[in-house]
Amino acid sequence: MSSIKWPKKRLKRIVRCKYGDSLSKENREKGDVNVYGSNGVVGSHNKSISFGKTIIIGRKGSSGSVHFSENSCFPIDTTFFVDKTTTKADIKYLFYLLGLLELDKMNSDSAVPGLNREHAYSKEVLSPSYTEQKIIAKYLDKTCASIDTIISIKQKQLELLEALKKSIIHKAVTQGLEDSVEMKDSGVEWLGKIPRHWKAVKLKRISKIQSGLTLGKQYSGNLVKRSYLRVANVQDGYLDLQDVSTISLPKKTAAGLELKKGDVLMTEGGDLDKLGRGFLWEGQIEKCLHQNHIFAIRPIKSKLMAAFLTLITTSSYGRIYFEATGKKTTNLASTNASKIKAFPIPLPSKKEQGEIVDFLNKKTTQIEKLKKNIIKQIETLELYRKSIVHECVTGKRRITDNDLKE
Structure with missing residues (x-):
């Protein structure tokens, strides 16, 4: 052809x-x-x-x-x-x-x-011609099916790696790193048993929860301009800072709404499976504020590591808590300050928290590296699939009888 x-x-x-x-x-x-x-x-x-x-x-x-x-x-x-x-x-x-x-x-x-x-x-x-179209379609069906099968296997590998990551995080933040440690009942329905030397502590006992900026207020006098985060900026697992809004308000008012490095950001509402998922603020924008639909949880540094809290919110336990206590509508769900304050935290010592964070950072980095490699493989396969289709429908690839054989 x-x-x-x-x-x-x-x-x-x-x-x-x-x-x-x-x-x-x-x-x-x-x-x-x-x-x-x-x-x-x-x-x-x-x-x-x-x-x-x-x-x-x-x-x-x-x-x-x-x-x-x-x-x-x-x-x-x-x-x-x-x-x-x-x-x-x-x-x-x-x-x-x-x-x-x-x-x-x-x-x-x-x-x-x-x-x-x-x-x-x-x-x-x-x-x-119609006859040529039939031959091309038959060849592409066969070839693309083979490529799609490989892509499906790769996507399954991604799912298994993500499930493994969640399992590792959940076990580490609820049971620690030692398999032989003695356990006790946490007294929390969704948490189950925790190491005997840990405590189950409500989040409000080991952190401060800062409410955010209420839009629509009119300010006068000497005002300062500040950036502020909206719900749209806090995504699942990352911050989208491409479009950050600003507001002018009194300097004293702004000071009480500023995010501090180490705050854990949590949105009030959204998709049910993302509800209550925390993101660690690292001071990406100086003197940045946050809207009132975003909670800023500020851990008491002597009791709770921000990175450890973030991991708990992404664990299966964290997901179960917020999905069970969240207010649900048809497509969305929401939580509130009271539910967040009542969130029971499985709490080891600061030293052990640090060990768990270091362990999980290493493990999740390894898993994400594997996932990144697989994603690249999928992208390569998709490009290969597209190139074959292009060659066939533009006549650049001549299809022979051997190509159509099983």
């Missing part, structure tokens, strides 16, 4: 993209038909609106994302879809072709990203 023999055509001469239909969760009936949104499968229903193999393209939200269904399905109104009624091309070949067109960059709505169908139609692509 050679691309020289393939004519060029505008995409609109090859395919017509149909609008998905409205189908709220409340109106879905029990069934085995997949319902697709712009991100992929979002549920099921008892009837379809497509016929046979279907390509689903994100129209709003994750606009330009391309998904494939082997069977008839129900694409909702945030999508376009393509089936045998809207093209004469081989559906699977077309799926591979559309995946290379960078449709996600054809947004027409800056507020709510939306795929401009006319922009997509204007794309010029090579158009092999």
Whole structure:
């Protein structure tokens, strides 16, 4: 096969993209038909609106994302879809072709990203014969399946490493580093047994919890300008300081709201699995304040290490406590100062806390290094997959009978 023999055509001469239909969760009936949104499968229903193999393209939200269904399905109104009624091309070949067109960059709505169908139609692509399309699709199905299997194995390795890291952290911060130590009942439902020489102490006994800045107040007189952290700045496992807001207020007021190096930041609300997860503030911004939806926990240095507290909040025990005590809504959850103050801390001596922190820093660094290597391998495989698809749909790779053999 050679691309020289393939004519060029505008995409609109090859395919017509149909609008998905409205189908709220409340109106879905029990069934085995997949319902697709712009991100992929979002549920099921008892009837379809497509016929046979279907390509689903994100129209709003994750606009330009391309998904494939082997069977008839129900694409909702945030999508376009393509089936045998809207093209004469081989559906699977077309799926591979559309995946290379960078449709996600054809947004027409800056507020709510939306795929401009006319922009997509204007794309010029090579158009092999239907027979050639079938051969290409068959080869790519076989080749991409092999690559996807390897990627799946790599992703499973990442999951196992993350589970191992959580297990190591949980054991260390709740049971210590010595396997032979004598244990006792902590008296805390979610904590279980702790080493006999440890204590279970409420967080309010070994720290100060500082409330934050309430927005909307009007200040006058001599004011100073200060940066302040919003909930959006405190992410899962890291701080996003690309967009930090500022406020002008009296110097005395600002002084009572300043973060100090060693504070542990904790958000009031968010996703349930991230609720109560602490992040150690290391003074990244001088004289920085924090909004009142972020708690700043300031450990009493003689009793509690900030790094040890951070590890406890990320442990399975910390997750169980905040998930059990948090106030839950449909998609979000929240905690409050009282729940945080009542958080029972398994407390060894400062010396032992330091040993646990050093041990966990070493172990988690090793695990993160392994994860980083695997992520690079996955990225390489994904690039390889994309390059093979590109070579095939542009005719740069000649597919032989041997390529199609099992």
